Amino acid sequence: MMTLFKLVVQQKMPPKLGAFLLKHGFSKQAINNAKHNQGLILVNHKRRYTSYQLHLDDEIIFVPGREKRNVWLHPSNLPLAIVKETTNYLVINKPAGVLSIPSRFEDDSAVVNRVLGYFARKNQPDLKPHVVTRLDKDTSGLVLVGKNPIAHSRFSKISKTDFVKKYHAIVHGNFASDEAVGLIDAPIGRSSEAIERSVTTSGKKAQTQYQVLEQVDGASLVELRLLTGRTHQIRVHMQFLGHPLFGDQLYGIADGFQRQALNCYYLAFPDPFMQQQKIELKINDPLDMTNLWGKIKNSAS
Structure with missing residues (x-):
């Protein structure tokens, strides 16, 4: 099935075709691929160069070119939810x-x-x-x-304010009543290890909002929202607060849980293909996390 994008120029003084496509979420790479790899860029059903001057009510048809196949990338029939x-x-x-x-x-x-x-x-x-x-x-x-x-390019242009990612985490320790909601504003950079990150004044800006949902003696269930997207951001920020995630072998302590107790349970974003229609998606936490929290609560009671 061929992917096809249709746009109608609605500006009285529109830019040239290339600039118009860039403004509407088509990357330079995608434009070049359409031009040279069996794609199409039509204006009113005629092929046009990207230097073509557009006019009000022009109809643009964009068919992406074939993408280069990665010979090292193998398809898998393993489950996909x-x-x-x-x-x-x-x-x-x-x-x-x-x-x-x-x-x-x-x-x-x-x-x-x-x-x-x-x-x-x-x-x-x-x-x-x-x-x-x-x-x-x-x-x-x-x-x-x-x-x-095109999808990747358009989504990458959505601001962090409009693109909401929320997580649930189970962390060690308890929060004081005046610290149950907060903003962690602490730059993150690479430490001496190749993988490990840390809070450092020389790092890049990193912000995480958090809210404690529930806590029992020695452990807390926390909701977090990323305002920036640094590597290991939530894990580093929670360690920085003194509340490392359960199961986090890199930034935490030995507690017997087999992986960091972190689940991205919520996404919300304006659909860049549906006139910015707001999409909201929410899932339950996986069984290993719900079982862990239940076990912690039972032990504390």
């Missing part, structure tokens, strides 16, 4: 223990591999997944995946 699907994107409920994007060492079972397998089973082998919101391997929850580069 689809929460929402449209013509241009998927939202996946990723389990803990699964990479969002394959690495050099693990390239057969990531979300990207599973989406490729899903496309193949639907007889859509020309589609290529573009991960918009990735999660750490041992973080569970909602992952947004574009079906084409």
Whole structure:
């Protein structure tokens, strides 16, 4: 099935075709791919160069070119929990223990591999997944995946204010009553280790909102919202507060839980293909986290 985008110029003094496409979420790479790899850019059903001067009511048809196939990327038939699907994107409920994007060492079972397998089973082998919101391997929850580069480009232009990501985390320790809601505003940078991050004055701006939902002796259930997107941000910020996540082997303490107790349970964003229609998606926390919290509460009672 061929992906096709249709736009109508509504400006009285519009820019040239290339500038118009860039403004409407088509990246330079996508435009070049359409021009050179079996795509189409038509204005009023005629091929036009990107230097073409547009006019009011011009109709633009954009057909993305074929994307270069990554020969090292293999489709997988492992399970894929689809929460929402449209013509241009998927939202996946990723389990803990699964990479969002394959690495050099693990390239057969990531979300990207599973989406490729899903496309193949639907007889859509020309589609290529573009991960918009990735999660750490041992973080569970909602992952947004574009079906084409246009989706990735348009989603990347949505502001952090309008694109809401919320998480549930189970952390060590309790919060004082005047600290039950707060904003962690602490820059994060790379530490001496290749993977590990830390709060440092030389780091990049990082902000996380949090709210304590429930707490028992020695543990708290917290809701968090990312206002920036730094690597390991929630894990580093909670350690910085003195409340490391249960199961976090890099930033936490040994507690017997097998992965960081962190789940992206909520996504909300304006759909860039549906006249900015607001999309809200919410899932339950996975069984391992709900069992952990139940066990903690029972032990404290």
